[in-house]
Amino acid sequence: MELAVEARALGKRYGRSWALQDCALTLPAGRIAALVGPNGAGKSTLLHLAVGLLKPDAGEVRVFGRDPRDGPAVLADIGFVAQDTPVYRDFTAAELITMGGKLNRRRWDAALARERLAALGIPPGKAVGKLSGGQRAQVALALALAKRPRLLLLDEPIASLDPLARREFMQTLMGAVAESETTVLLSSHLLADLERSCDYLVVLQSSRVQLTGAVDELLDAHRTLTGPRAGSESIAGVAEVVRASHTDRQSTLLVRRGAGSIDPLWTEHEVTLEDLVLGHLAAAGPRVAPEAWGVPA
Structure with missing residues (x-):
């Protein structure tokens, strides 16, 4: 190449x-x-x-x-x-x-x-x-x-x-x-x-490259998930939580997909280029693997 x-x-x-x-x-x-x-x-x-x-x-x-x-x-x-x-x-x-x-x-x-x-x-x-x-x-x-x-x-x-x-x-x-x-x-x-x-x-x-790749591949690799604010410390089918936002009853996550199907507890949505870019730019601090992430009860 x-x-x-x-x-x-x-x-x-x-x-x-x-x-x-x-x-x-x-x-x-x-x-x-x-x-x-x-x-x-x-x-x-x-x-x-x-x-x-x-x-x-x-x-x-x-x-x-x-x-x-x-x-x-x-x-x-x-x-x-x-x-x-x-x-x-x-x-x-x-x-x-x-x-x-x-x-x-x-x-x-x-x-x-x-x-x-x-x-x-x-x-x-x-x-x-x-x-x-x-x-x-x-x-x-x-x-x-x-x-x-x-x-x-x-x-x-x-x-x-x-x-x-x-x-x-x-x-x-x-x-x-x-x-x-x-x-x-x-x-x-x-x-x-x-x-x-x-x-x-x-x-x-x-001053650093945060994300790069073919647009189609990046969009396919990411999803927006919505679900109840209470959740487990890991999410099936999710390799990484890029960005999380919460209301009293609901959490919205921008995630990078992993192997297998995403936990049906969460509603899955495709992302746009705007969702992808703004989500990564808004992500605060170092990214973490889902095992280390938990939605507080």
């Missing part, structure tokens, strides 16, 4: 604070991966390390087996759209495409960028600074895709867009990925958009 991104004990420190610490991650090639976590979890830092804009203070990160800071040959395989979709605002979209061709001589596809922007109705001769936020994001994405990258990194590119602009951006992205073998790592807080488009999940919290 080819890995698009691999991190081992990766860390980045600003002063005395670790923005990312002991990060272990493997992202298989060909995936469309969602990178989620609260503000300050280290998402932008991880992406900047993967694109070679930052140097690790600990560990290492590899892109298709190579250090992203090794030079132009590695960077040619990476497309990047930063959080504020930076573009030269005094340039027109047409001028940015021309400039991109001069800076990326390996496999720059100017025709692809022009066709995508024309299909979106973005005027080629208008200064990018005078375009809407959604249009500027589309210009930044078109430039990144024109590199024909093997890996595309996107740092919350749709966070400030209205719902229509977000949908158009995601449609453009998914259409482009469907036509290529590009691996995507997309950072976003908008779980509904991610659930419709991503097949791999990376959850960051407190």
Whole structure:
């Protein structure tokens, strides 16, 4: 299995604070991966390390087996759209495409960028600074895709867009990925958009990777259980209780399934991506095996 991104004990420190610490991650090639976590979890830092804009203070990160800071040959395989979709605002979209061709001589596809922007109705001769936020994001994405990258990194590119602009951006992205073998790592807080488009999940919290894997496998491995507040110290069919909440009469648990059927005392529900992500982010303290967990009477 080819890995698009691999991190081992990766860390980045600003002063005395670790923005990312002991990060272990493997992202298989060909995936469309969602990178989620609260503000300050280290998402932008991880992406900047993967694109070679930052140097690790600990560990290492590899892109298709190579250090992203090794030079132009590695960077040619990476497309990047930063959080504020930076573009030269005094340039027109047409001028940015021309400039991109001069800076990326390996496999720059100017025709692809022009066709995508024309299909979106973005005027080629208008200064990018005078375009809407959604249009500027589309210009930044078109430039990144024109590199024909093997890996595309996107740092919350749709966070400030209205719902229509977000949908158009995601449609453009998914259409482009469907036509290529590009691996995507997309950072976003908008779980509904991610659930419709991503097949791999990376959850960051407190500067560490807390959960990672194929979305379908993670959803299948988790369940929400509801039942009476009084219970035994172990639950048949449950390998781990991730998160527990209680009312006077009822307990609700997010669990990782184990072998066999779940105890019929509990009502079992499938989980959504939002249930999964929020449950893991909200989990306080170290996780425990069900043998060590008990619902108080």
